[in-house]
Amino acid sequence: MFKGRDIVSIKELSKEEMDIIFEVAREMLPIARGERKSDLLDGKILATLFFEPSTRTRLSFESAMHRLGGSVIGFSNPSATSISKGETLADTVRVMDSYSDVIVIRHPYEGSARLAAEFASNPVINAGDGAGQHPTQTLLDLFTIHQEFGEIEGLNVALIGDLKYGRTVHSLAYALSYLGANIYLVSPELLRMPSHIIRELKEKPVETDKIEDVIEDADVLYVTRIQKERFPDPTEYKKVAGSYRITSELLNKAKEKAIVMHPLPRVDEIEPEVDYTKHARYFQQAFNGVPVRMALLALVLGVV
Amino acid sequence: MEEQTLKVQKIRNGIVIDHIPCGMALKVLKILNINGDIGSTVSLVMHVKSRMGCKDVVKIEDRFLDEREIDKIALIAPTATVNVIENYKVVNKHKVELPDEIVGIVKCMNPRCITNQREPVVSEFKVISKNPVILKCKYCEREMGVEDIIENIL
Ligand SMILES: [Zn+2]
Numbered sequence: 001m002f003k004g005r006d007i008v009s010i011k012e013l014s015k016e017e018m019d020i021i022f023e024v025a026r027e028m029l030p031i032a033r034g035e036r037k038s039d040l041l042d043g044k045i046l047a048t049l050f051f052e053p054s055t056r057t058r059l060s061f062e063s064a065m066h067r068l069g070g071s072v073i074g075f076s077n078p079s080a081t082s083i084s085k086g087e088t089l090a091d092t093v094r095v096m097d098s099y100s101d102v103i104v105i106r107h108p109y110e111g112s113a114r115l116a117a118e119f120a121s122n123p124v125i126n127a128g129d130g131a132g133q134h135p136t137q138t139l140l141d142l143f144t145i146h147q148e149f150g151e152i153e154g155l156n157v158a159l160i161g162d163l164k165y166g167r168t169v170h171s172l173a174y175a176l177s178y179l180g181a182n183i184y185l186v187s188p189e190l191l192r193m194p195s196h197i198i199r200e201l202k203e204k205p206v207e208t209d210k211i212e213d214v215i216e217d218a219d220v221l222y223v224t225r226i227q228k229e230r231f232p233d234p235t236e237y238k239k240v241a242g243s244y245r246i247t248s249e250l251l252n253k254a255k256e257k258a259i260v261m262h263p264l265p266r267v268d269e270i271e272p273e274v275d276y277t278k279h280a281r282y283f284q285q286a287f288n289g290v291p292v293r294m295a296l297l298a299l300v301l302g303v304v
Numbered sequence: 305m306e307e308q309t310l311k312v313q314k315i316r317n318g319i320v321i322d323h324i325p326c327g328m329a330l331k332v333l334k335i336l337n338i339n340g341d342i343g344s345t346v347s348l349v350m351h352v353k354s355r356m357g358c359k360d361v362v363k364i365e366d367r368f369l370d371e372r373e374i375d376k377i378a379l380i381a382p383t384a385t386v387n388v389i390e391n392y393k394v395v396n397k398h399k400v401e402l403p404d405e406i407v408g409i410v411k412c413m414n415p416r417c418i419t420n421q422r423e424p425v426v427s428e429f430k431v432i433s434k435n436p437v438i439l440k441c442k443y444c445e446r447e448m449g450v451e452d453i454i455e456n457i458l
Contacts, residue, residue: 009445086422088422088423088424089418089421089423090423090424090425107418108416109416109417109418109421110414110416110417110418110443110444110445110446111412111417111418111419111441111442111443111444111445112418112443114418114442114443115418115419115423115425115443118425129418129444130416130444131416132444132445133445196447
């Protein structure tokens with residue numbers, strides 16, 4: 001089902017396929033933690049083609065590959081390679097494909113992972129293309145929620161903060177809606193979820209600009225960073241910035257089992273005190289990138 | 305009845321593009337690259353009242369269309385019919401039909417799409433709606449409506 005397959009867009013994965021990925025990821029947990037050794041991918045080579053920097057994503061792929069006994073080649077700074085001399089992506093991909101068994105690509109232009117998948121004979125995994133897709137981030141977000149609640153259907157998930165530019169929340173909203181969650185969108189007027197994303201959701205989400213409107217209902221508070229640069233007027237930014245801050249006091253109103261997630265890095269959207277509450281899951285979420293990516297690598301390489 | 309609805313004289317050889325959605329005739333000419341110095345007679349009737357409502361008609365003498373041009377017309381005028389005229393007679397009449405995939409005749413409107421960079425690929429779109437026409441880029445997944453399509457026809 002997965003062997004040889006490209007992972008380009010979250011929209012190409014069915015619920016059953018996501019369940020398989022989560023199941024394999026769960027089995028990977030002790031290996032990801034270093035409690036058990038594995039040589040599942042012994043002799044396999046992962047090529048990481050990072051045309052723009054994203055250290056965390058790259059390192060979590062590298063960690064995943066190493067934990068399974070495989071090795072990694074690649075670059076994280078295209079200016080040091082022939083790409084800066086004007087080589088096409090198609091050519092770079094064909095060469096790197098011949099050096100490796102699986103490719104992970106991060107690229108500033110939209111659709112580049114799809115193009116890479118066309119030119120590579122080995123599987124290609126999209127690690128973010130422009131404002132487009134970033135399916136492994138979405139999968140690790142879903143895995144974290146799945147781990148907590150077992151089922152995603154029927155959960156109330158609030159997406160909070162910059163919903164306009166935040167790529168992670170776009171594919172996440174799509175996937176959550178596909179899996180039957182109820183979605184609440186919480187953002188300042190200026191940073192609302194684009195209408196073409198909302199159009200793709202199964203049910204019309206609840207939209208508000210106040211966290212207070214959703215705090216009592218939400219099972220998941222998925223917080224994203226609001227960047228100052230997005231605001232034409234700095235005083236406008238000051239007005240909204242504070243209102244999207246998750247504090248332990250605010251969480252007193254939340255459900256007992258509610259969890260707080262964040263794709264990280266955070267700045268001041270989540271007060272440090274929250275780290276010590278039973279609600280914090282963002283570090284768990286970041287760690288989950290490793291077992292989820294291990295599962296994907298093992299699946300597309302056909303060893304599980 | 306034909307005489308009455310077309311309102312312009314018959315042509316000897318060439319094509320009549322009929323049932324163009326109202327107001328789209330100029331755009332049809334634009335995508336066929338027909339401008340001032342074509343050298344043959346072009347007649348155009350806009351806002352013809354018909355039983356179905358309203359339509360535009362374009363007649364072009366001594367000009368024929370290839371597959372690619374017919375697909376282009378289908379994109380912006382999905383209801384159109386193309387009549388081929390020889391010696392004042394219709395020798396071939398067919399409805400344009402939009403294929404399920406559009407390859408190489410429209411460029412993606414997204415400037416940050418990889419197909420708009422220097423890569424060895426042709427643009428490719430899935431037709432996700434035929435009326436109104438909506439195309440979705442196979443690469444960046446951006447959707448384009450009729451106005452965007454007209455702007456980006458190759
Ligand atoms: Zn595109």
